[in-house]
Amino acid sequence: MIPGAEFIVPAAYFAAAVMFIYGLKGMSSPVTARQGMIWAGIAMLLAVLVTFIHPKVEGNYGLMLIALVSASGLAWWWARIVAMTDMPQMIALYNGMGGGSAAAIAGVELLKMHSGQSDMATTTLLVASFGAIIGSIAFSGSLVAFAKLQGWLRKTWRFPKQQLINLVVFGITILLALIIFVAGPSPFLLVLFFGFALAAGILITIPIGGADMPVIISLYNALTGLAVGFKGFVLEIPALMIAGIVVGAAGTMLTQLMAKAMNRSLTNVLFAGFGKADEDAGGGEATGEMRSIDATDAAIQLAYAEKVIIVPGYGLAVAQAQHKIWEMTELLMSRGVKVIFAIHPVAGRMPGHMNVLLAEAGVDYEMIEDLEDVNAQFPNTDVALVIGANDVVNPAARKDPSSPIFGMPILDVDKARNCIVIKRGQGTGFSGIENLLFFEDNTRMLYGDAQKVSQQLIAGIKSLG
Amino acid sequence: MEGWIALYIFMLAAFTGIEVIRRVPAILHTPLMSGSNFIHGIVVVGGMVVLGMADTTAEIVVGFIAVFLGAGNAVGGYVVTDRMLEMFKSSDKTKDKG
Numbered sequence: 001m002i003p004g005a006e007f008i009v010p011a012a013y014f015a016a017a018v019m020f021i022y023g024l025k026g027m028s029s030p031v032t033a034r035q036g037m038i039w040a041g042i043a044m045l046l047a048v049l050v051t052f053i054h055p056k057v058e059g060n061y062g063l064m065l066i067a068l069v070s071a072s073g074l075a076w077w078w079a080r081i082v083a084m085t086d087m088p089q090m091i092a093l094y095n096g097m098g099g100g101s102a103a104a105i106a107g108v109e110l111l112k113m114h115s116g117q118s119d120m121a122t123t124t125l126l127v128a129s130f131g132a133i134i135g136s137i138a139f140s141g142s143l144v145a146f147a148k149l150q151g152w153l154r155k156t157w158r159f160p161k162q163q164l165i166n167l168v169v170f171g172i173t174i175l176l177a178l179i180i181f182v183a184g185p186s187p188f189l190l191v192l193f194f195g196f197a198l199a200a201g202i203l204i205t206i207p208i209g210g211a212d213m214p215v216i217i218s219l220y221n222a223l224t225g226l227a228v229g230f231k232g233f234v235l236e237i238p239a240l241m242i243a244g245i246v247v248g249a250a251g252t253m254l255t256q257l258m259a260k261a262m263n264r265s266l267t268n269v270l271f272a273g274f275g276k277a278d279e280d281a282g283g284g285e286a287t288g289e290m291r292s293i294d295a296t297d298a299a300i301q302l303a304y305a306e307k308v309i310i311v312p313g314y315g316l317a318v319a320q321a322q323h324k325i326w327e328m329t330e331l332l333m334s335r336g337v338k339v340i341f342a343i344h345p346v347a348g349r350m351p352g353h354m355n356v357l358l359a360e361a362g363v364d365y366e367m368i369e370d371l372e373d374v375n376a377q378f379p380n381t382d383v384a385l386v387i388g389a390n391d392v393v394n395p396a397a398r399k400d401p402s403s404p405i406f407g408m409p410i411l412d413v414d415k416a417r418n419c420i421v422i423k424r425g426q427g428t429g430f431s432g433i434e435n436l437l438f439f440e441d442n443t444r445m446l447y448g449d450a451q452k453v454s455q456q457l458i459a460g461i462k463s464l465g
Numbered sequence: 466m467e468g469w470i471a472l473y474i475f476m477l478a479a480f481t482g483i484e485v486i487r488r489v490p491a492i493l494h495t496p497l498m499s500g501s502n503f504i505h506g507i508v509v510v511g512g513m514v515v516l517g518m519a520d521t522t523a524e525i526v527v528g529f530i531a532v533f534l535g536a537g538n539a540v541g542g543y544v545v546t547d548r549m550l551e552m553f554k555s556s557d558k559t560k561d562k563g
Contacts, residue, residue: 013510020504021481027500028489034550037543040504044539051510057517060525064516067532068509075541079548090545091499094506098538101508104531108515111524123468187523221502228508229478233471235511241471242478244508247501249482254498352495359552 019043089149096142102135131230140201222251261345293444299460305382315388319450384416506539
């Protein structure tokens with residue numbers, strides 16, 4: 001053992017904990033956010049390096065290096081090549097890895113106990129098993145979420161008695177934890193225990209889809225934090241406890257903020273399944289017909305407007321249209337049109353996702369307005385241009401008490417003088433709810449892929465000279 | 466670790482987490498989720514400790530998985546967050562102008 005390690009290691013961990021909190025705090029403003037991440041990055045590097053001389057670490061240095069280098073290389077490479085639009089699922093993937101790591105740590109601890117090398121105190125064993133369950137659920141659940149967002153898993157499975165089956169699987173997991181607690185861990189019991197915990201994560205996630213995905217990813221992020229915090233207790237590393245719990249608490253708050261922005265409670269997200277009443281909601285109430293418009297006419301409307309509000313949604317992200325939209329916006333602004341962007345808190349697949357995409361294209365974030373500020377401006381707006389957004393502009397949330405999204409705060413685009421909706425097809429949106437906006441008298445549908453349509457709009461505006 | 470002290474750490478850390486996020490503007494929600502995702506990548510340290518203590522093959526294999534997954538969480542989380550925050554760079558300049 002390196003002399004002084006008993007002091008150096010905890011001191012470095014302490015410094016890392018301070019830098020983590022400082023770094024996270026820096027992220028509360030766009031100006032200091034990057035600097036905050038640098039602090040957190042230094043903290044991570046310091047903590048990892050100093051762990052090589054941790055008094056409890058006695059060997060396997062080679063394997064440790066191999067695991068560190070190979071995982072870092074792969075994760076770095078994949079995170080670099082992925083398109084900005086795919087960021088949400090990358091968060092899910094890397095978060096799942098963290099949960100899996102916490103679960104694996106619990107696995108080693110329990111195996112050690114089985115071979116009689118460590119006798120954990122009662123509380124420690126309980127915390128270890130609890131962390132194992134949470135970590136496993138976050139792991140398998142996040143991976144399912146990743147597969148869904150990546151498009152590898154397109155179906156949303158709902159089967160009869162789903163809640164009951166989930167409850168039984170979860171109950172068996174707890175029961176196995178208790179058996180391990182009383183009878184001691186045997187390899188067979190451990191495999192069974194982790195198997196059931198992983199199955200619980202999968203079962204909870206497969207029925208969830210649509211607009212609920214970001215909420216569930218945020219929830220798993222919080223759960224991983226909690227699991228990491230528990231591992232910190234078991235391994236007696238307070239830095240792990242602090243970092244884990246801070247993330248767990250912040251993540252829980254963020255999850256609630258997101259659920260609230262959609263007017264749904266967390267239990268609703270987890271147990272109700274989004275828009276279960278889809279089939280009988282909407283449909284009948286939508287009166288009138290959808291009227292379409294072609295790009296040339298739409299370009300004229302935009303070019304001669306005084307004020308345009310652009311409402312981006314997930315369709316913009318899918319079509320990678322952010323650059324074209326910005327090009328069009330610059331054209332309009334050069335003609336003296338006042339253009340602002342209105343972003344709903346849950347537009348896209350993550351809160352802030354649209355902001356990131358628009359920022360990528362070069363849109364100044366002062367041109368972007370939040371829901372609260374922008375809604376008053378619609379009545380004196382000439383054209384509201386909706387690009388691939390659907391549920392967040394559905395007036396049913398205001399008008400139709402039977403709609404599953406009734407009460408959800410929306411952008412009141414229907415109050416603008418004209419509303420142009422760029423949409424790929426006539427189908428319903430992510431949630432499967434009929435959108436009353438499309439049937440309004442002042443709404444015109446502009447069908448097509450957002451990228452191509454914006455290209456046509458640019459050409460149209462240019463041809464007006 | 467002393468149970469009560471752990472409980473105090475737990476409580477204080479939870480309040481810190483809630484306070485830190487309360488003042489965050491909506492435009493930073495995704496980068497923040499990503500950033501906190503990076504921070505719980507500190508679990509890699511726990512993985513290293515258990516791998517360092519592992520003796521049997523089973524322990525070594527599971528410990529290796531712990532380090533591998535933890536390192537992926539940390540590095541991937543960092544790069545994703547950094548790429549997102551990079552997007553806000555140009556906006557800072559325009560802000561200085563105005």
